[in-house]
Amino acid sequence: MIVAGVDIGSRGSKTVIMQDGRMLSYSICETGPESAKSAYLTMNEALKGTVLSLTDIEYVVGTGYGRVLIPFANENISEISCHAKGANWFLPSVRTILDMGGQDCKAINVDEKGRVTRFIMNDKCAGGTGRFLEVMADVLQVPLQEIGPMALQSRENIPFNTICAVFAKSEALSLLKKGTHESDILAGLYSAIATRCHNLLKRISIDSEFTITGGIAKNTGMVKTLEDKLGMKALLAEDPQIAGAVGAALFAAERLAAKQKQGVAS
Amino acid sequence: MQAYYGYADGSGDYFIVIDTDKCNSCGECVSACPSHLFATATDDYGKLVALVPEGLTKKIGYLCPGLERCSKQVKSPCQSVCREQAIRLTW
Numbered sequence: 001m002i003v004a005g006v007d008i009g010s011r012g013s014k015t016v017i018m019q020d021g022r023m024l025s026y027s028i029c030e031t032g033p034e035s036a037k038s039a040y041l042t043m044n045e046a047l048k049g050t051v052l053s054l055t056d057i058e059y060v061v062g063t064g065y066g067r068v069l070i071p072f073a074n075e076n077i078s079e080i081s082c083h084a085k086g087a088n089w090f091l092p093s094v095r096t097i098l099d100m101g102g103q104d105c106k107a108i109n110v111d112e113k114g115r116v117t118r119f120i121m122n123d124k125c126a127g128g129t130g131r132f133l134e135v136m137a138d139v140l141q142v143p144l145q146e147i148g149p150m151a152l153q154s155r156e157n158i159p160f161n162t163i164c165a166v167f168a169k170s171e172a173l174s175l176l177k178k179g180t181h182e183s184d185i186l187a188g189l190y191s192a193i194a195t196r197c198h199n200l201l202k203r204i205s206i207d208s209e210f211t212i213t214g215g216i217a218k219n220t221g222m223v224k225t226l227e228d229k230l231g232m233k234a235l236l237a238e239d240p241q242i243a244g245a246v247g248a249a250l251f252a253a254e255r256l257a258a259k260q261k262q263g264v265a266s
Numbered sequence: 267m268q269a270y271y272g273y274a275d276g277s278g279d280y281f282i283v284i285d286t287d288k289c290n291s292c293g294e295c296v297s298a299c300p301s302h303l304f305a306t307a308t309d310d311y312g313k314l315v316a317l318v319p320e321g322l323t324k325k326i327g328y329l330c331p332g333l334e335r336c337s338k339q340v341k342s343p344c345q346s347v348c349r350e351q352a353i354r355l356t357w
Contacts (some may be wrong), residue, residue: 081311083311095312115267115311116267116310118268118270119268119269120270120281121270122274124273124275124324125273125275125322200274203281204268251310
């Protein structure tokens, strides 16, 4: 049984191809202005790692922000359920998930079967999300890959009053002009983001084990700041960014199995 | 599942919390809400439940007048009609 999960996020598009519960291949691409094109792009990238073509995939589940616009998806499922299922596949002991995406942030409690028991999402404002960090990296003129480790070198604690992208940008710029080191500015921003995430998590229950999914989970400085704030170590998946796509592929396998069973019964 | 629909911003917390384990999808909240904030639909696990549709979650603070102004009683109409006590407001 070959299935795929496609997660079209606001910033990144991810595809996971699975066969009988095993991951065959995956890809991560940037989401362009057209979700349909991004879906084909990430799917083709993932197919390159295999001997398969799109027609060999029996069932595709789409998820994420652009999920309704995937031309080859059989069904679409909300990213909350997909992240829970995907995180559970990577790390079965996890009960609390913080998904830090490109434009929103979600806190999810999950049971031992990977089902959501509680969720809360903040998508009203993109302050403190992946896009926000991209903008800040640009302001500081530091490559995106380096903003994580760089913050770990911070020596001074600079409190930021806001994580509103507009205000934080000017606050960061004026600090830069005063000669504040980039690492201290980043550390200050991460601390403000961690506070906001902690507030979100406090509404659900913070049970161990705890994991972070989404692209920001690859930012070592951000993960460390969150761990310090929560007083908890985060378990991280092999590639936290694809948790949603893995969950979608697992849903695809379930749906296909149910359909096949139904077909046999009738 | 405890589903939190809404957001928190500088002015406060605006979440409508629906307990989908308690919800029996009777649809009373759909007709009771003067701002039409509820709908029923099948969730990702195949259960028919009440929810706040996607486009409305970011406007809850404006659309839902909240406990004080929506009703003179202790409970808002959505909470009063829900026999399973599956709905809660956070503000």
